Amino acid sequence: MTEPLLSVRDLRVEFPTRRGTLTALDGVSFDIMPGEVLGMVGESGAGKSLTGAAIIGLLEPPGRIAGGEIRLRGERIDTLAPDAMRKVRGKRIGMVFQDPLTSLNPLYTVAQQITETIRTHADVSEAEARQRAIALLDRVGIPAAARRIDDYPHHFSGGMRQRVVIALALCAEPELVIADEPTTALDVSVQAQIIDLIKEICAERGAAVMLITHDMGVIAETADRVAVLYAGRLAEIGPVKDVILNAEHPYTRGLMGSIPTLTQESDRLVQIPGAMPRLTAIPRGCAFNPRCGQAFERCRQDRPDPVNRPGNRQVACWLHAPEVTHG
Amino acid sequence: MIAYVLRRIVQSVLVMLVVALVSFSLFRFVGDPVATMMGQEASQADREALRDRLGLNDPVIVQFAGFIARAAQGDFGISYRLQQPVMELILSRLPATLELALISGTLAFVLGVGFGVYTALNRRGWLSGAIMTVSLIGVSLPTFLIGVLLIWVFAVELQWLPSFGRGDTVDVGPWRTGLLTQSGRASIVLPAITLGLYQMTLIMRLVRAEMLEVLRSDYIKFARARGLSDRAVHFGHALKNTLVPVITITGLQLGSIIAFAIITETVFQWPGVGALFINSVQFVDIPVMAAYLMLIALIFVVINLVVDLLYYAVDPRLRVDRAAARH
Numbered sequence: 013m014t015e016p017l018l019s020v021r022d023l024r025v026e027f028p029t030r031r032g033t034l035t036a037l038d039g040v041s042f043d044i045m046p047g048e049v050l051g052m053v054g055e056s057g058a059g060k061s062l063t064g065a066a067i068i069g070l071l072e073p074p075g076r077i078a079g080g081e082i083r084l085r086g087e088r089i090d091t092l093a094p095d096a097m098r099k100v101r102g103k104r105i106g107m108v109f110q111d112p113l114t115s116l117n118p119l120y121t122v123a124q125q126i127t128e129t130i131r132t133h134a135d136v137s138e139a140e141a142r143q144r145a146i147a148l149l150d151r152v153g154i155p156a157a158a159r160r161i162d163d164y165p166h167h168f169s170g171g172m173r174q175r176v177v178i179a180l181a182l183c184a185e186p187e188l189v190i191a192d193e194p195t196t197a198l199d200v201s202v203q204a205q206i207i208d209l210i211k212e213i214c215a216e217r218g219a220a221v222m223l224i225t226h227d228m229g230v231i232a233e234t235a236d237r238v239a240v241l242y243a244g245r246l247a248e249i250g251p252v253k254d255v256i257l258n259a260e261h262p263y264t265r266g267l268m269g270s271i272p273t274l275t276q277e278s279d280r281l282v283q284i285p286g287a288m289p290r291l292t293a294i295p296r297g298c299a300f301n302p303r304c305g306q307a308f309e310r311c312r313q314d315r316p317d318p319v320n321r322p323g324n325r326q327v328a329c330w331l332h333a334p335e336v337t338h339g
Numbered sequence: 340m341i342a343y344v345l346r347r348i349v350q351s352v353l354v355m356l357v358v359a360l361v362s363f364s365l366f367r368f369v370g371d372p373v374a375t376m377m378g379q380e381a382s383q384a385d386r387e388a389l390r391d392r393l394g395l396n397d398p399v400i401v402q403f404a405g406f407i408a409r410a411a412q413g414d415f416g417i418s419y420r421l422q423q424p425v426m427e428l429i430l431s432r433l434p435a436t437l438e439l440a441l442i443s444g445t446l447a448f449v450l451g452v453g454f455g456v457y458t459a460l461n462r463r464g465w466l467s468g469a470i471m472t473v474s475l476i477g478v479s480l481p482t483f484l485i486g487v488l489l490i491w492v493f494a495v496e497l498q499w500l501p502s503f504g505r506g507d508t509v510d511v512g513p514w515r516t517g518l519l520t521q522s523g524r525a526s527i528v529l530p531a532i533t534l535g536l537y538q539m540t541l542i543m544r545l546v547r548a549e550m551l552e553v554l555r556s557d558y559i560k561f562a563r564a565r566g567l568s569d570r571a572v573h574f575g576h577a578l579k580n581t582l583v584p585v586i587t588i589t590g591l592q593l594g595s596i597i598a599f600a601i602i603t604e605t606v607f608q609w610p611g612v613g614a615l616f617i618n619s620v621q622f623v624d625i626p627v628m629a630a631y632l633m634l635i636a637l638i639f640v641v642i643n644l645v646v647d648l649l650y651y652a653v654d655p656r657l658r659v660d661r662a663a664a665r666h
Contacts, residue, residue, distance in 0.1 A: 070560065070563055098566050098567075098568065098569075103566055107561070107564035107565075109560065109561055109564070114558060115557050116558055117562065117580070118558070118654075118655070118656060119653070119655060121655075128571065128575075129565045129567065132567055133566060164655045177561070181564075184565075184566070
């Protein structure tokens with residue numbers, strides 16, 4: 013087996029508050045292989061974006077990594093000094109944010125923002141950086157890139173701006189791109205194009221992608237594997253087709269059941285009763301147990317750790333614990 | 340752009356006409372200058388002769404038209420009190436006020452922006468706390484009290500700096516400057532601090548608030564995620580975005596500094612136009628008061644115009660399609 017590109021182990025992110033410490037991520041572990049697309053799904057507040065921010069070292073204070081480790085090609089990056097971490101950001105891990113309308117600095121031209129980034133990471137002349145920038149804009153599908161490069165962000169539409177953002181995230185050729193809800197703020201008609209673009213361009217450059225989204229449809233079409241987060245904990249992770257067609261965690265099943273399909277005959281979508289607990293009130297045992305139809309005594313007492321399952325899958329659920337035989 | 344500038348200039352002229360009307364009204368409604376100038380013993384014939392000489396017996400509209408025509412040429416008549424052309428009086432005093440305003444304005448802007456950026460970037464540091472506390476004093480203490488306190492500490496107790504006057508001056512063409520002599524430079528320190536302290540704290544608090552706002556924005560997060568250095572993020576991307584409101588306030592404050600130098604000039608016996616104005620008020624020297632009013636209005640109008648044009652230099656979003664844009 014090849015060495016993972018990114019390896020996250022027992023990641024724990026805490027927010028100290030006046031009323032005690034909130035644990036926003038608790039014992040999250042996963043790997044991303046080189047060139048792989050890992051989808052990361054979950055409800056709002058499940059910790060998807062926090063995971064991305066923790067990896068790239070941009071947790072907003074007072075949030076902090078309180079435990080676990082993050083390795084990029086075997087090298088720990090969660091303990092790097094700020095200067096060293098800055099060289100990882102952009103250069104080795106690129107990031108695409110949700111809202112292209114606010115991701116670009118309105119006072120600088122696209123050319124200025126791209127060449128600045130290229131020259132931060134590579135020792136090239138202004139002219140050389142500009143040539144690269146034009147080629148990159150051309151590649152992400154900006155028409156007449158050579159002319160439009162000197163436009164300001166407000167001259168571009170939302171979809172075009174997201175293409176510029178992708179160009180910016182990729183301009184130092186990172187090995188991993190974290191795309192945090194890259195299409196949520198876009199028109200439906202543009203969403204598929206942007207997702208395809210991210211997938212294509214990363215495949216072309218051999219970059220792995222961590223795709224954070226709450227859109228299972230996007231995951232199904234794009235990701236190789238998917239990780240499901242619930243209340244800051246990993247519920248299930250595995251190859252995308254297996255997880256979608258044959259979810260093992262009751263929460264994942266609930267998520268899949270809530271996706272409408274045209275071919276489906278049923279009148280009503282399945283919904284999961286209740287709401288995800290707030291970080292201040294995560295129940296004892298399995299975080300999902302109050303909403304779970306199959307919960308039993310143990311679920312209310314002990315917290316399940318992810319266990320390996322056949323087919324390169326992991327699930328954190330007592331239903332699948334090795335010593336339990338349960339229907 | 341040109342149409343916009345023209346429109347702003349026309350507006351400025353209108354404002355100046357209204358101010359002229361107010362200035363002119365002074366002649367009609369504020370006391371009887373003849374009584375003040377001649378004293379109790381003057382004969383009725385002498386009074387009438389003086390009225391005639393000062394043009395006080397013409398119809399109002401003629402007087403106003405004449406006032407504007409002369410004012411446009413810089414002729415504001417003859418001071419009742421000093422029997423000298425008003426313009427000459429003001430021009431001889433203006434360098435003192437402008438030097439004071441320029442020094443204290445520069446001081447306020449440089450320190451205000453510097454402290455503002457520092458306190459925004461080091462929000463939790465003890466030095467930031469100290470600066471913020473001191474700035475509260477700057478905002479809440481009245482100018483004359485600050486002036487008197489400074490005189491007490493630095494002139495009376497420590498005897499480091501002179502307590503009044505402008506020191507030795509040198510004539511450079513028509514400009515009488517105090518900045519070229521040792522005593523002149525020493526003399527300007529206390530008045531400049533007194534005059535600039537309030538403006539500095541205002542600019543500092545504004546820069547801090549704007550900076551904190553901008554630092555939370557998505558494009559700053561994205562700039563960090565691209566691995567740009569703190570320096571580039573803070574000063575290249577964040578500071579520039581705080582500048583539009585800061586330019587507005589600073590511009591208007593520069594007008595205020597010149598206009599409200601009156602108090603500081605009085606406290607420090609500074610021989611500027613403010614002191615001239617105060618003396619004129621005591622003697623109901625209306626031509627001087629009217630000219631002062633017009634001068635200050637002109638300064639405000641010009642500064643406003645310059646500020647509006649500076650927006651274009653800073654913010655590219657304002658440069659194109661004004662009609663189509665939301666602004």
